[in-house]
Amino acid sequence: MRCHLRWSKAFIPTLKEDPAEAEMQSHRLMLRSGMVRQLAAGVYEYLPLGWRVLLKVMQIVREEMNRAGAQEVFLPALSPAEIWQETGRWDDFGDEMFRLKDRKKRDYALCPTHEEIITDLARAKVRSYRDLPQNWYQMQVKFRDEPRPRSGVLRVRHFIMKDAYSLDRDQAGLDASYQAMYDAYHRIFTRCGLKFFVVGASSGLMGGSGSQEFMVASPSGEDSCAVCPGCGYAANLEVARSMRKVPSYPGDQLTEVATPEKRTIEEVAYFLRVPASRLFKSLLYMVEDRPVFALVRGDDELNEPKFQAAVGSGNFRPATPEEVLRITGAPVGFISPVGLEGVRVLADRSLQGAEGMVSGANRDHAHYAGISLERDVRVEKYVDLRMARQGEACPECGRPLDVTPAIELGHIFKLGTKYSQALKANFVDEDGTEKPLIMGSYGIGIERLAACIIEQSHDQSGIVWPLAVAPYQVVISQLGGPGTEAAKVSAQLYQELQDARYEVLLDDRDERPGFKFKDADLVGVPIRVNVGEKGLKEGLVEIKLRKDGQLFKVRPEEVRRKVQELTSVEMWPLKQQ
RNA sequence: CGGGGCGUGGCGCAGUUGGUAGCGCGCUUGCUUUGGGAGCAAGAAGCCCCCAGUUCGAGUCUGGGCGCCCCGACCA
Known part of the structure; x- marks a missing residue:
């Protein structure tokens, strides 16, 4: 990208004063240095300097993707509704998807991501195991109607993503494709001069054997990560594990105690003179319209992504107060699974074998004391449901964990067969049988990457570009x-x-x-x-x-x-x- | 979608009890300057977010919209 310019002829509209709307340093400096201009909420124009930086970043991404054996394509940003309806995501995306009609009144979407498009391409053109593996990538504008764009270029409604998709015939192939992307991402972020770390991330409903995120520590980050300074364990808080000391209490008879107007954990704990950890929260969720209890200790928070993984469905929500009353017979604040039949119960591991516990009595203004989980609650399974916290012990080495906010720069994902099955993207394997493609997906936010470089590399006077990405x-x-x-x-x-x-x-x-x-x-x-x-x-x-x-x-x-x-x-x- | 804040020349802001708009930066022209955002002088530039209302009169008061920012909810 050779280029030279006389500044007297250049369009670099720098600002002497700070723009009022910019809170983050990267946002402030992008505006002041004349890299970008905002057109609408979450919609930015890239001016010559800003675009040059993006081109530099994209070139690094391109070189490393190519080195890793991926092939660049360019897919449409505009796509017909039918392909999204096939996977169900026409509905799943909801308001986040930009939709429009063509002149014949047919529905179209501006793609928020490209799994459907890629998988459709694969089912049309990939027929045999001899065609595998493949890894196709592109750098393309994604459209997402975010409920709240923010932080300058960090969360916007249209942005350039490098998205790559691997196609393999088996799990071993996927593992290799995934590893190649992992290595490529390391090289990309290193060449961009970034300090970053990798965390285990939520696979949510995508199934498969996991995903990892490439993170940059930042107080403005929207994700929180648990990081062990000792052994290097690092995980998004959505999936982070930790060890906590669980106090144990003597067993006792189940007794009902009056707790007038004591609804919250704090109120009940104070009223009964017991620590919050002796209570457990009985959280009622509706999973595919059926009630499920999630139990965690009174001083813990339920981690919803963990709950989602445990129930194996993304279609869940907290029960409404009316539903709570109908199902348990008591209002919110006085409920528990004790004595209730026909409601699934998932409990956090820290409750396994717990005795002498307190929770709702399913009657107005009353709680049970002396609950034994074994004796009094039919727990379907004990799983990790709680949110890890700062200072708790690392699950690998026991040292205290740090919880730090971070910005997600890249996400690599073992998708498995979710999309290939939904879209019937099959290939014929060596043994003559037809099998679904095993897929992976790998994304990097280009503008976000540029913004993170500025976050990490600036001073009082302005931006300090690393040579590799300097305009x-x-x-x-x-x-x-x-x-x-x-x-x-x-x-x-x-x-x-x-x-x-x-x-x-x-x-x-x-x-x-x-x-x-x-x-x-x-x-x-x-x-x-x-x-x-x-x-x-x-x-x-x-x-x-x-x-x-x-x-x-x-x-x-x-x-x-x-x-x-x-x-x-x-x-x-x-x-x- | 809840809570808060803000919409006034290109940018940052002020505008009193309602009387028809001002400052700094930037811009144009001229002169003087020239090693860390120069000085003087003269200019140009405003549907005061929009609509309705109150009033003799609205940037200012009332109602309704819209837009933008921040906190939260949400975030394939």
């Missing part, structure tokens, strides 16, 4: 108007650095030096060459590094060699090419 590698600050020695030397260096295949911005604007320095720092070009009369009197120009302010004074004819020296190490963090 330009070198800016020449020409400190003197037309006809001066500075202008002459600047023009020479401009040409010379272009010839050496650098991307160079020549700041030939009619502005004062300080103005140019501020702009260059804001925009974050890694290397600045100052060409001014002051230095030229001694026959020297300055090379200044954006990241640490290091200053080198060299003769103009040495600039090229010095720039090469300064860029060689950082340019290719993986020592390739």
Whole structure:
């Protein structure tokens, strides 16, 4: 992507003042440096500088995907409703899917993701195990009508995703395809100069043997991750396990106690003078319209993704107060599975064998004490249902876990056969039988990736681009108007650095030096060459590094060699090419 | 979808008891300046988010919309 530009001709609308709407640093700096402009909530325009950064990022992604054996395609963003109806996601996506009609009044969707499209392609063209494995990827705009776009470019309604899909004949093939993507993602984020970590993530309903997310720690992150500083265990809180000390209480007879107006855990615990951990929460959910109890200790929170995995259905919701009354005979706050027949009960592992517990009596203003889970509750199974917390013991090594907010940059997924079965994407295996394709899917949010780089690499003055993704590698600050020695030397260096295949911005604007320095720092070009009369009197120009302010004074004819020296190490963090 | 905040030149904001709009930055022109966002002078630029109402008169008051931001819910 060779490119060079005179700043006087460039469209780089920088802002001296902070835009009011920007809270995150990356958002603020993208707006101030003239990378983007907002058109509507969650809809951004990429201006020349911003687009150059995205192109750089996409090129890195492309090179690493190709290296991993994936093949680039370009699929439509517009798709007919029928294909979504086949998998049921025309309904499942609900309001999040942008929908429209064509002139014949046929329904279409703007694709929020491309599993359906890919699988349809595969069923049409992949016939034999000899055609496998395949991995197809694209960089394409995804449309999602988010209920609340936010954080600048981090959660938006249309964004570029690199999405890849692997097709394999068996589980071993999927494992290999998945591993290749895992390695590619490592290389991509490393080349982008990011500090990141990988966590185990929720497979939810997708089935298969799991998924992992590539995360960047950030206070603005929408995900929370449990990370063990000791052994490296890391998991999205949706699936994170932890060990807690479970107190035990002496067994007792089941007795009903009056608890007038005591509805919450705190109220009941205080009223009965027992710790919250001695209570258990009886949470009633409707799973496919049938009631299911989820039990966790009073001082724990139910983790809904874990509950979803345990019941094996995504079609669930908390029961309404009316349903609670109808099913248990008591209002919310006084219910439990004790003495109730015909309602499935799932309990958290920490309740296994618990004695002397307190929960609702299924009567207004009354609770049971002395509950024995074994004796009094018909628990279908004990599973991990609770939310892990900061400071609890790592399930692998026992050290205290950190819980940290993070931004999800990439997600790799063993899909299995969910889509191939729904769309009948089969192949004929070696033994002549027809089998569904085993699929994986792998996504990276491109704009999010660029924003995360800024989050991790900026200072008071502006962005500090890593060389690999900088919109330009070198800016020449020409400190003197037309006809001066500075202008002459600047023009020479401009040409010379272009010839050496650098991307160079020549700041030939009619502005004062300080103005140019501020702009260059804001925009974050890694290397600045100052060409001014002051230095030229001694026959020297300055090379200044954006990241640490290091200053080198060299003769103009040495600039090229010095720039090469300064860029060689950082340019290719993986020592390739 | 709940809660909060905000809509006034391109950007950031002010606007008193209701009397027909102002500041800083930016922009245009000229002069002076020129190593960390220069100074002076002269300009241009506003459907005060929209609609209805109250009023002699609304940026300002009332009602209803719409848009944007933040917190939460949600997030294949």
